[in-house]
Amino acid sequence: MTIDASTLARALDAAACESATLSRFLDDLDGWNGSDCDTGSNAALTLAAMARAAARVKGSASFAEGLEAVIAEGLSSASGHIGMLVTALLASWAHELGAAEPSPVAVRRMLRAALTGPMLDVSPSPAITACVATAGEAVADLGDTLTGTPYLVSWYSMSIQEGLVGATDDRTGRIDPGASVFAILFACLDAAVGGDSSVLESLARMLSELADAQGRAPSPAPPAPERAFAVDVLWRATREDAKAHVTALGAMGARVSLVGVVDPFGVGTWRLHADTSAPLAARPRGGAVLRFQVADARPDEELGVDELDDEILTHRGVRLLERRPLRRVERARVLACTRAPGLVEDLARTGALVLLDPSGEDGAGIAALARASLTRATLFIPCDEASAALGGAVSEALSRQGPEEASTRVMVAGSRDDLSAFQVAHECAGSFVPQPGGAAVRDQMAQILADSARSALSSVRTQRIDGDTAGIAAAVSALMSLEPKAWRLLLCRSDGPDLVALVRQILVHEGGERSMLGGVYGARQAMLDEPVEGPDLEVIDGGQDSGTLLQAVG
Incomplete structure (x- = not known):
């Protein structure tokens, strides 16, 4: 039997279904080791994206053509380290197979x-x-035994499961969730090649037997300090530049995964996933960056409260866990754009996925991020007109696609500068999903996000300023109409301490004058003849090229 693109499509479709059903089980396994309980969710998202890509390939296409399409989707849409490992597995197959026919040898x-x-x-x-x-x-x-492809794949799949059993911790009974994903993927390939789905039932029974031991309840743990942020990069560069970048990140203590494909001219498209405390250090200095995405690596336990689920986990008639599984808190899917490198970490700590200098060339990747929302509702927060147009294009593209994609609602916030985007992210990214969660609460979640975004924008006013004293004074005077309780200053690349001192001086002067009329600052000076206290000014060294921003926060 010869395997082709349709074989790969069937295998990935089955793997997507199996991983989606087993995602809570795999997430639970991830928590046994104090990890972040997301291996199952990330595997399900990655395999679903790959299955959609494989389904778009003509059934008569070769296995190599199917691999090419699926790997390209993995580079764009893989989630987490497990997504990178699945993409790497397929990339290693493609490299070894080349243009050869997939004969048994x-x-x-x-x-x-x-x-x-x-x-x-x-x-x-x-x-x-x-x-x-x-x-x-x-x-x-x-050895030299001549066997058919179905036998080879089945033999390999059973051996993967044997390896999983051998790798299971005898003392704690902990099953490695990543190895379980590999076992699922190869079992689905076995079922697709051999046409026998009973292997999936056997796998479910094996996982249940492995998990039968009463392991301790899972507990997500915060990452090590040197791995506080999760960074995803999609960029074009030479193989040498990509490898050098990975080496440099590894020397800093980051955990890095890299997969790429290279064209005949030696330039490749690369996807990097890194856990690091210095996200900006993961930004490539060479090549063309298509996506630079940063997220807070803390598990949801650090941001909310995880609970044990009352529902018993079963699959294919088999009870997978004897105890109650962990139920992760569902949080809103918020994509926040910025042009200010210095704002990236603060934005990520709000709980948003941060896109630094988002590129129109990565529209498909951004759509995949939006589609990953469990509620099918995503808030896209632009930082200027260009990113707003990109968000609108992604929303429109999803609405024109298939039923699953069309069910995803992407709302574009009204922010048009970096500080307004920060305010919206601060108000919206921590929103929790109403129960029972999932797509059933899409419209409710969308309304919550839309209302929160409008409320956030109504509480701030932002002005672009430069070093001109009269211009800053005019901007402060205009912003005073909001009766601000605090101020934010986002410094551009060319501004520094001198501008900060000037802004503080003008704020104190303006506040002092208004205090004589019952304004915001200096009330005690008017009543008790005390010195005026400086305003509450938060200074952020943004490093953007688009000019310094001053924001009044009401």
């Missing part, structure tokens, strides 16, 4: 080459490494 080479190759740099868990090594040795042990 070629498939054997392809399977043994898992997670190896010059176009990837990943750090799989010890359990994944053990599973892949066990399966590779099992295929090698076949």
Whole structure:
């Protein structure tokens, strides 16, 4: 039997369904090790995106053509380290197979080459490494035996499961969630090639038996200080530049995954996922950056309250856990844009996914981020007219696509500068999803986000300023109409301490004058003849090119 693009499409479609059903189980397994309980969710998002990409490939296309389309989708839409590992697996297959027909001999080479190759740099868990090594040795042990492709794939899949059993912690009973995802993926490939879905039922029983031990309740843990942020980068560069960038990040203590594809001219499209305390250091200095995305790496336990679910986890008639599984808090999906590098960390700490200098070339990737919302409601927060147009284009594109995509609502906030975007993110990104959650509360979540965004914008006024004293005084005078309780100053690349001192002086002077008329500042000076206290001014070194912003916060 020859495998082709349709075989890959069936396998990924099944894997997407299985991982979606098992996502809470896999997230729960992730929490046993004090991790962030997201491996299952990220695997489900990645495999669903890949399945959609595979479905768009003509059924008569070759296996290599199917791999090419799916890898491109993985570079754009993979979620988390597990998404990168799945993409890396497929990229290693594509590199080993090349343009060759997937004969049994070629498939054997392809399977043994898992997670190896010059176009990837990943750090799989010890359990994944053990599973892949066990399966590779099992295929090698076949020697010169001539077997068909279905037998090879089935043998490899069973060996992956054998490796998973061997890698399970005998003392705690902890099952590695990443290795479980690999077992699911290969079982689905086995079912697609052999046409027998019973292997999926066998896998469910095996996972249940492995999880039968009464493991301790999962507990998400905050990341190590040197890995406080999760960074995703999509960029075009040479292989040498990409590898050098990964080496530099690794020297800083970051956990890095890299996958790419290179064209005949030696320039590649690369996807990097890094856990680091210095997100701006992960921004490539060479090449063309298409997406630079930063998120707070803290699990939801640090931002809300996780609970144990009353629902029993079952799959294919098998009870997967004897205890109650963890139920993660659902939070609003908020995408916040900025042109100010110095604002990235503050924006990420609000709970938003931050896009620094978003590119119109990455519209499909941004659409994938919006589509990942569990409620099907996403708030896109622009920082200027260009990013607002990008958000509108993404919203329109999703509304014209299939039923699943069209059900995703992308609302574009009215912010048109970086500080207004920050205020909206601060008010909206921490919103919790009403229960029962999911797509059933899409309209309710959309209304909450829209109302919160409008409220946030009504509480601030922003003016662009430069070093001109008269201009700053006029801007402050205009902003005083809001009767602000606090001020924010976002410094551009060319401004510094001198402008900060000037703004403070003008704010004190303006506040002192207004206090004589019962204004905001200096009331005690008018009544008790005390000195005027300085205004509450938050200074952020933004480093943007578009000019300094002064914001009044009511």
